[in-house]
Amino acid sequence: SQKIxxxxxxxxxxxxxxxxxxxxxxxxxxxxxxxYRQDPGRGPVFLLxxxxxxxxxxxxxxxxxxxxxxxxxxxxxxxxxPADSATYLCAPSGNTGFQKLVFGTGTRLLVSP
Amino acid sequence: DTxxxxxxxxxxxxxxxxxxxxxxxxxxxxxxxxxxxKAKKPPELMFVYSYEKLSINESVPSRFxxxxxxxxxxxxxxxxxxxxxxxxxxxxxxxxxxxxxDTQYFGPGTRLTVL
Numbered sequence: 001s002q003k004i005x006x007x008x009x010x011x012x013x014x015x016x017x018x019x020x021x022x023x024x025x026x027x028x029x030x031x032x033x034x035x036y037r038q039d040p041g042r043g044p045v046f047l048l049x050x051x052x053x054x055x056x057x058x059x060x061x062x063x064x065x066x067x068x069x070x071x072x073x074x075x076x077x078x079x080x081x082p083a084d085s086a087t088y089l090c091a092p093s094g095n096t097g098f099q100k101l102v103f104g105t106g107t108r109l110l111v112s113p
Numbered sequence: 114d115t116x117x118x119x120x121x122x123x124x125x126x127x128x129x130x131x132x133x134x135x136x137x138x139x140x141x142x143x144x145x146x147x148x149x150x151k152a153k154k155p156p157e158l159m160f161v162y163s164y165e166k167l168s169i170n171e172s173v174p175s176r177f178x179x180x181x182x183x184x185x186x187x188x189x190x191x192x193x194x195x196x197x198x199x200x201x202x203x204x205x206x207x208x209x210x211x212x213x214x215d216t217q218y219f220g221p222g223t224r225l226t227v228l
Contacts, residue, residue, distance in 0.1 A: 106154075
C-alpha cells in the first residue's frame with residue numbers, strides 16, 4: 001500500500017539556520033508533490049508544488065526538491081524565523097482530476113530565537 | 114474572496130444528537146472536500162464532491178452524511194456519532210483544473226467533541 005513518511009520527531013533549530021524536512025514515499029509514482037503548512041487548530045495552507053520533471057522549485061525563503069529515483073522530496077526553509085514554527089505536510093499527487101490528496105505524517109518544526 | 118469559511122468553529126454534541134457542519138467558498142472552485150483530523154495526525158480524506166456530485170467516499174460510516182446543495186456550499190450532516198469521532202473537521206476546495214496539480218484551499222476547521 002502507499003506510504004508517505006516524514007520525520008516523526010520534531011525538528012528544533014535556531015533562528016537564522018536552514019531547516020530541512022524530508023518526505024519519503026513508497027509504492028507510489030506521483031506526478032506532483034505539494035507542501036503545506038499547518039498551524040495548531042487551523043487548516044493546512046498550500047506553500048509549494050513541484051512536478052516530477054522539475055528538480056527544484058523556489059519561493060522566497062522556501063526551496064523544494066523532488067527526486068523520483070530516491071522517491072523523496074526535501075523542503076528547505078532558509079534563514080528560518082520563529083514565525084516558521086508549524087507542522088509541515090507533504091502530499092504527493094497523481095495525474096487524475098479532482099485530487100484525492102493523501103498527506104504525509106507531518107513534521108513539526110520549532111525555530112527558537 | 115479567497116477563503117473557505119466553516120461554521121461552527123466548535124461543536125459539542127451528544128451521541129443521540131443530529132447536527133450539521135457547514136462550509137462555504139466563493140472562489141468558483143468546483144471540487145470540495147471533507148477531511149477529518151485527529152490530534153498529531155495528518156488530515157484524512159472523507160469525501161470529495163466534483164461539480165456538486167459525490168465522486169469519492171472513503172468508506173466513511175453512514176453516520177456522516179455529506180451534501181453539496183450548490184457549487185459554493187458543502188454540508189456534513191452528523192447523526193448518532195461516537196466519542197471516537199471527536200476531531201477537527203476540515204473543508205477544502207480546489208479550482209476546476211485537471212490533474213494532480215490542484216492545490217487545495219482549506220478552511221479553519223470545526224472542532225467537534227462527541228460526549
